[in-house]
Amino acid sequence: MATVSPSVTTAKADGDGRSILRRIWRSYVLRRILRAIFIVWIVATGVFFLVRLLPGNPVDVYINDQIGKYGMTYDAAAAQAAALFSFDPGTPLWEQYLDYLGGILQGDFGMSILSPGTSVTDKIASHLPWTLFSVGIALIISVSLGLLMGMAMAYRRGGILDHTISTIGSTLHAIPNYLLALMIVVFGAVQMGIINYGQIRGKLSPGIEPEFSLRFLQDAFYHASLPILTYVLTTVGTWALVMKSSTTQILGEDYVMVARARGLTDGRIRTSYVGRNAVLPLVAQIATQAGFVVGGAIFVEKVFRYEGIGITLFDSVQARDYPVIQGVLLIVTITVVTANLLSDLAYSVLDPRIRTEEKEA
Amino acid sequence: MAQVSAAPTVEAGNRGALRGFFRELTRSKTGFAGFIIVTLIVGMSALAPIFIDSKMPTDLDAIWGPPRAGHWLGTDMAGKDTLKQIVLGGQTVVFVGFLAAAITTVIAVVVGSLAAYIRGRFDSFMLQLTDIVMTVPQIVLLAVLGAFFSLDSPIYLALIIGCLTWPVLMRSIRAQALSLKEREFVEAAKLLDLGTTRVVFGEIVPNMASYILINFIIAVTNAIYALVGLYVLGLAPLAGANWGIMINNAWIGGAMFLPAAMPYILAPIAMIALLQLGLIMLTRSLEEILNPRLRDK
Numbered sequence: 001m002a003t004v005s006p007s008v009t010t011a012k013a014d015g016d017g018r019s020i021l022r023r024i025w026r027s028y029v030l031r032r033i034l035r036a037i038f039i040v041w042i043v044a045t046g047v048f049f050l051v052r053l054l055p056g057n058p059v060d061v062y063i064n065d066q067i068g069k070y071g072m073t074y075d076a077a078a079a080q081a082a083a084l085f086s087f088d089p090g091t092p093l094w095e096q097y098l099d100y101l102g103g104i105l106q107g108d109f110g111m112s113i114l115s116p117g118t119s120v121t122d123k124i125a126s127h128l129p130w131t132l133f134s135v136g137i138a139l140i141i142s143v144s145l146g147l148l149m150g151m152a153m154a155y156r157r158g159g160i161l162d163h164t165i166s167t168i169g170s171t172l173h174a175i176p177n178y179l180l181a182l183m184i185v186v187f188g189a190v191q192m193g194i195i196n197y198g199q200i201r202g203k204l205s206p207g208i209e210p211e212f213s214l215r216f217l218q219d220a221f222y223h224a225s226l227p228i229l230t231y232v233l234t235t236v237g238t239w240a241l242v243m244k245s246s247t248t249q250i251l252g253e254d255y256v257m258v259a260r261a262r263g264l265t266d267g268r269i270r271t272s273y274v275g276r277n278a279v280l281p282l283v284a285q286i287a288t289q290a291g292f293v294v295g296g297a298i299f300v301e302k303v304f305r306y307e308g309i310g311i312t313l314f315d316s317v318q319a320r321d322y323p324v325i326q327g328v329l330l331i332v333t334i335t336v337v338t339a340n341l342l343s344d345l346a347y348s349v350l351d352p353r354i355r356t357e358e359k360e361a
Numbered sequence: 362m363a364q365v366s367a368a369p370t371v372e373a374g375n376r377g378a379l380r381g382f383f384r385e386l387t388r389s390k391t392g393f394a395g396f397i398i399v400t401l402i403v404g405m406s407a408l409a410p411i412f413i414d415s416k417m418p419t420d421l422d423a424i425w426g427p428p429r430a431g432h433w434l435g436t437d438m439a440g441k442d443t444l445k446q447i448v449l450g451g452q453t454v455v456f457v458g459f460l461a462a463a464i465t466t467v468i469a470v471v472v473g474s475l476a477a478y479i480r481g482r483f484d485s486f487m488l489q490l491t492d493i494v495m496t497v498p499q500i501v502l503l504a505v506l507g508a509f510f511s512l513d514s515p516i517y518l519a520l521i522i523g524c525l526t527w528p529v530l531m532r533s534i535r536a537q538a539l540s541l542k543e544r545e546f547v548e549a550a551k552l553l554d555l556g557t558t559r560v561v562f563g564e565i566v567p568n569m570a571s572y573i574l575i576n577f578i579i580a581v582t583n584a585i586y587a588l589v590g591l592y593v594l595g596l597a598p599l600a601g602a603n604w605g606i607m608i609n610n611a612w613i614g615g616a617m618f619l620p621a622a623m624p625y626i627l628a629p630i631a632m633i634a635l636l637q638l639g640l641i642m643l644t645r646s647l648e649e650i651l652n653p654r655l656r657d658k
Contacts, residue, residue, distance in 0.1 A: 176589060178593055179589075179608075186627070313501060317509075
């Protein structure tokens with residue numbers, strides 16, 4: 001409320017035009033979006049300099065390589081390097097930087113060295129959806145399952161269900177996800193022969209093309225099932241425990257007691273009084289977790305040979321494919337920033353206090 | 362306050378506190394089990410090099426040998442004893458895990474408590490910085506950095522892990538320090554004009570000691586996760602022998618399809634999982650000890 005009065009007074013003093021500008025500036029949503037863009041810019045700048053600070057400047061290495069291998073002149077090699085890296089090593093640094101930023105704005109991250117003729121954007125576009133698909137599905141399953149279990153645990157504190165899920169959940173959480181993935185392969189595929197590892201690895205069976213058909217969807221889910229299983233098993237316990245403590249806290253609140261005293265049904269109290277308020281603090285965590293899971297995907301995808309962004313990054317790191325590394329780092333960051341942004345915006349809708357606090361701070 | 366009264370009888374007080382600490386530790390079964398697991402693994406990794414000769418002869422007659430007397434866990438693809446490698450292989454993992462966690466915790470505590478106490482520009486700059494560092498998935502950045510700088514020294518590995526992972530902890534330390542800052546004893550210290558360093562590191566930080574300890578242990582598990590991940594992927598230099606490298610060897614060599622190689626793959630996986638589990642169990646118990654309100658639940 002305090003924030004409304006100053007803008008009203010300024011409106012009187014400065015006229016309508018400026019007050020609108022000021023109100024836009026004060027808008028939480030806009031400021032949040034600007035901050036997201038600012039972070040992406042900082043990271044893009046960081047990646048730009050990181051690639052140049054890494055041991056063995058990639059451009060120089062590439063130019064020397066070309067001269068040594070094919071006997072090119074320096075100029076020819078430099079021109080090729082410029083085309084590949086989407087910047088010209090001969091121009092001053094600030095100009096390279098501006099070109100690079102301009103390229104990013106147009107979605108141009110340069111060309112891959114490893115697979116000539118493929119642009120980094122194409123490479124990312126063909127791999128990122130698979131990671132987003134598997135991680136996204138896993139996150140939805142894990143969060144919804146975890147929240148339900150957590151609530152059930154909070155309602156029956158100290159019961160068998162509570163103890164079992166706590167123990168299993170924290171045990172699974174303690175095991176790094178790539179080791180769990182390895183164990184699934186070792187036990188499920190090799191020892192017990194339940195899973196046909198040779199068939200299930202990869203993202204699609206040979207001969208199946210992405211299209212809108214049941215066969216494609218079935219195959220996509222079949223291949224994604226092991227990565228999804230790994231992500232869900234390693235994260236669901238944490239969600240259950242967080243939700244349990246959140247629900248336990250809400251159950252002790254006065255308004256829950258009042259709701260009971262008013263004679264509302266248990267179902268109504270559980271959903272609109274307890275559940276709603278218990279989930280609130282978890283929204284921000286879901287976004288943070290999304291970032292972590294995308295990061296952890298590099299390990300899990302490697303084990304299951306699931307050709308997502310993690311494998312792309314791994315291969316390009318192995319082959320020193322700098323433009324791809326640059327592009328993947330940036331894209332993954334943008335994904336995480338977007339997830340955070342969405343959760344913050346959702347948060348500000350769910351809990352109006354966030355918006356006002358931001359303004360007062 | 363507690364510090365002042367304890368000062369004259371430091372000896373007796375410490376011993377009593379230590380005994381009390383142990384009594385509390387044994388009270389929670391899970392926590393005590395975790396404590397024992399961690400002590401055993403850390404002790405084994407630290408002491409093994411003294412007793413066991415790290416030069417293992419290659420025995421070509423015993424390639425992928427099954428478990429038998431003399432080789433309790435069988436032998437690997439070069440005929441080397443698996444059990445010996447397990448016992449010796451924890452050293453790097455434990456060392457880097459603890460060192461990286463120490464680096465993370467020190468940075469987080471210093472920056473976090475100072476930011477909370479000073480506020481103003483420093484605070485908002487640091488918050489902005491952690492915001493940025495936290496958005497780049499650290500595992501990804503670590504994989505890139507780890508592969509490019511050939512981090513053949515465990516100390517470099519620990520440094521790079523430590524320097525990348527502090528922001529999350531700094532956030533929670535800052536939040537803790539913010540609430541402690543409003544307490545009377547900090548107010549009193551401020552009125553005595555003790556200076557920022559004294560107030561922050563003499564009054565605020567010691568009162569977060571339990572919180573810091575628990576988070577240090579969690580940081581150890583995170584560092585081990587990242588480190589072993591690098592080794593398993595083969596992004597860290599594969600020199601020497603440790604659990605991560607063993608898993609990588611088994612994976613690259615396709616050992617999981619050999620029934621005789623099972624102990625060689627499963628043993629390091631089990632050791633890492635046990636260590637992680639032990640650490641997590643230990644934090645549960647420490648939480649109960651240091652936060653008495655949780656006990657009566």
